[in-house]
Amino acid sequence: MPNDVFTHLATLSPELIKATWETLYMTVVSVLFASLLGIPLGVILVVTDKGHIKESLKLNQILGSIVNVLRSFPFLILMLALGPFTRLVVGTTIGTTATIVPLTIAAAPFVARLVETSLKEVNWGVVEASLAMGASTWQIIRKVLLPEAMPSIILGTTITTITIIGYSTMAGVIGGGGLGDLAVRYGHMRFDYVVMVTTVIILVVIVQVIQSLGNLFAAKFNKN
Amino acid sequence: MIQIRDLTKIYRGAAGEVVALDSVSLRVRKGEIYGIIGFSGAGKSTLIRCVNMLERPTEGSIIVNGQEMTTLYESQLRTMRQKIGMIFQHFNLLSSRTVFENVAFPLEISGVAKAEINKKVTNLLELVGLADKAQSYPSQLSGGQKQRVGIARALANDPIVLLCDEATSALDPATTSSILELLKDINRKLDLTILMITHEMKVISEICDSVAVIEGGKIIEEGLVIDVFTQPKHSTTRRFVQTIINTDVPDKIRERLLEKGQGQIIRLSFIGDNTAEPVVSSLVKHFDVDVNILYGNIDQIQDTPFGMLIIECIGAKANCDKAVAYLRKQGLRIEVLRSAE
Numbered sequence: 001m002p003n004d005v006f007t008h009l010a011t012l013s014p015e016l017i018k019a020t021w022e023t024l025y026m027t028v029v030s031v032l033f034a035s036l037l038g039i040p041l042g043v044i045l046v047v048t049d050k051g052h053i054k055e056s057l058k059l060n061q062i063l064g065s066i067v068n069v070l071r072s073f074p075f076l077i078l079m080l081a082l083g084p085f086t087r088l089v090v091g092t093t094i095g096t097t098a099t100i101v102p103l104t105i106a107a108a109p110f111v112a113r114l115v116e117t118s119l120k121e122v123n124w125g126v127v128e129a130s131l132a133m134g135a136s137t138w139q140i141i142r143k144v145l146l147p148e149a150m151p152s153i154i155l156g157t158t159i160t161t162i163t164i165i166g167y168s169t170m171a172g173v174i175g176g177g178g179l180g181d182l183a184v185r186y187g188h189m190r191f192d193y194v195v196m197v198t199t200v201i202i203l204v205v206i207v208q209v210i211q212s213l214g215n216l217f218a219a220k221f222n223k224n
Numbered sequence: 225m226i227q228i229r230d231l232t233k234i235y236r237g238a239a240g241e242v243v244a245l246d247s248v249s250l251r252v253r254k255g256e257i258y259g260i261i262g263f264s265g266a267g268k269s270t271l272i273r274c275v276n277m278l279e280r281p282t283e284g285s286i287i288v289n290g291q292e293m294t295t296l297y298e299s300q301l302r303t304m305r306q307k308i309g310m311i312f313q314h315f316n317l318l319s320s321r322t323v324f325e326n327v328a329f330p331l332e333i334s335g336v337a338k339a340e341i342n343k344k345v346t347n348l349l350e351l352v353g354l355a356d357k358a359q360s361y362p363s364q365l366s367g368g369q370k371q372r373v374g375i376a377r378a379l380a381n382d383p384i385v386l387l388c389d390e391a392t393s394a395l396d397p398a399t400t401s402s403i404l405e406l407l408k409d410i411n412r413k414l415d416l417t418i419l420m421i422t423h424e425m426k427v428i429s430e431i432c433d434s435v436a437v438i439e440g441g442k443i444i445e446e447g448l449v450i451d452v453f454t455q456p457k458h459s460t461t462r463r464f465v466q467t468i469i470n471t472d473v474p475d476k477i478r479e480r481l482l483e484k485g486q487g488q489i490i491r492l493s494f495i496g497d498n499t500a501e502p503v504v505s506s507l508v509k510h511f512d513v514d515v516n517i518l519y520g521n522i523d524q525i526q527d528t529p530f531g532m533l534i535i536e537c538i539g540a541k542a543n544c545d546k547a548v549a550y551l552r553k554q555g556l557r558i559e560v561l562r563s564a565e
Contacts (some may be wrong), residue, residue: 130478132276133330133381134305143332147320223319223361 014127019182020094026168030103046119067109073169088090097177114156116150151222225417226252231284244270246441257418259432267441268421276308289384306334309378313390315370324358330380338456348376368399372435386422404431425464437461486539493557495530511547513539
């Protein structure tokens with residue numbers, strides 16, 4: 001029996017490796033782009049808030065609403081609804097790369113809220129001290145808010161990454177592949193429990209590794 | 225150096241208006257340490273934060289080193305703020321930076337070159353006695369050490385004024401004294417004008433030259449520390465003064481004193497040099513009265529001794545009156561608590 005399992009896995013290993021690679025590719029690239037969009041968005045949400053260093057309630061409300069709307073979409077629906085936009089950006093609506101667009105759009109507002117929460121935890125006294133020293137808004141963002149919130153932002157990014165791995169399992173719907181797709185096609189449709197269990201194990205390992213790395217980095221940056 | 229005129233700050237909130245500062249005027253001379261004391265909620269924190277525009281005044285004028293602060297544009301204000309150092313009750317150090325990097329921070333902000341930063345920070349850490357802690361993080365320091373970093377940081381851009389916002393209120397008494405000593409030292413060495421707010425009279429008495437007492441958003445008393453301490457006019461000032469020196473006779477003792485004997489009871493207060501004059505023995509020698517010392521104390525503010533003595537003058541009324549007249553001539557403050565029969 002175990003022999004059978006191993007033979008089976010051996011035959012399927014190219015598929016498993018490919019799916020793992022696709023999942024990692026989708027996740028890493030999406031987290032990267034989501035952070036590029038989400039971190040500035042989160043920063044703006046904080047500094048334009050009432051009483052903060054660049055108060056602008058209108059802008060704050062508009063951005064806040066956009067973030068809320070995007071966050072209310074179930075990922076599956078967002079992925080399908082974004083089809084035309086995806087085509088505009090990457091030239092196609094199917095495939096692994098095409099999945100990165102909706103993943104990014106789904107994760108960016110998530111990142112923005114996490115960054116917002118992290119930055120709001122920065123001791124206001126420190127911001128005020130920087131103002132008293134004559135720091136500009138940009139200097140405060142770059143030299144105070146972001147560095148002070150770094151451990152918290154790293155942990156937030158870890159959460160984002162793991163959430164995106166979860167979303168990416170739905171990528172099969174638009175031909176994005178990945179471990180989730182593999183589990184559905186083999187495990188669910190062909191009742192191949194070996195593949196099902198294996199993909200789950202691989203996902204668990206990936207999540208564990210990411211969480212541990214996140215904790216490690218956060219601890220490294222935390223000087224408290 | 226700092227001139228505040230008719231400063232008013234009104235907070236408008238959902239619950240209506242709160243007048244935090246009500247037409248406050250004061251003047252801080254160059255090189256002096258000026259203390260503002262008040263109970264919490266008196267408006268002192270708002271006042272000091274108006275000086276560098278962390279709070280925008282509703283009305284009035286603030287002039288620092290000849291520069292009107294209230295009309296500055298944002299970029300001008302930033303440049304001006306680089307010349308006004310500030311230290312805080314809770315230190316407000318950057319936890320992600322080492323001690324060295326914290327002191328370097330204001331220099332980075334004002335665009336000082338790397339080599340110059342290294343030199344300055346090293347000197348400043350030397351000045352505040354933390355040269356060996358350069359690579360530590362704030363979380364590894366004690367409260368007193370953190371405030372020393374705060375002071376070094378505030379001095380980094382060679383400020384013309386140092387603002388101290390309850391700088392010692394989070395520290396224990398011994399640490400408070402050492403921080404005050406450091407501030408005094410800096411004040412002397414650099415001829416740096418210091419404006420500080422506090423609720424502790426001890427802080428005022430140890431290092432301030434002038435003091436203003438603030439209550440309900442108004443300055444209720446102001447003057448040289450020695451004058452305010454020895455002759456407090458307002459009841460709130462008296463309460464503050466009494467937290468560290470007994471200018472009043474405790475009620476119980478006062479009652480007992482006034483019941484006893486039949487002579488004239490006189491309170492003498494003295495400040496400074498005439499503390500050393502043998503006035504009491506002069507009374508006995510020259511006026512044919514007996515003097516009974518009932519109560520006395522002596523204290524010192526910075527370098528000026530002062531104190532008070534309650535004596536009973538026993539003798540003919542005319543002689544007692546002459547004795548009192550003599551005492552008045554000696555430059556003593558005389559208060560007759562009970563006249564002779």
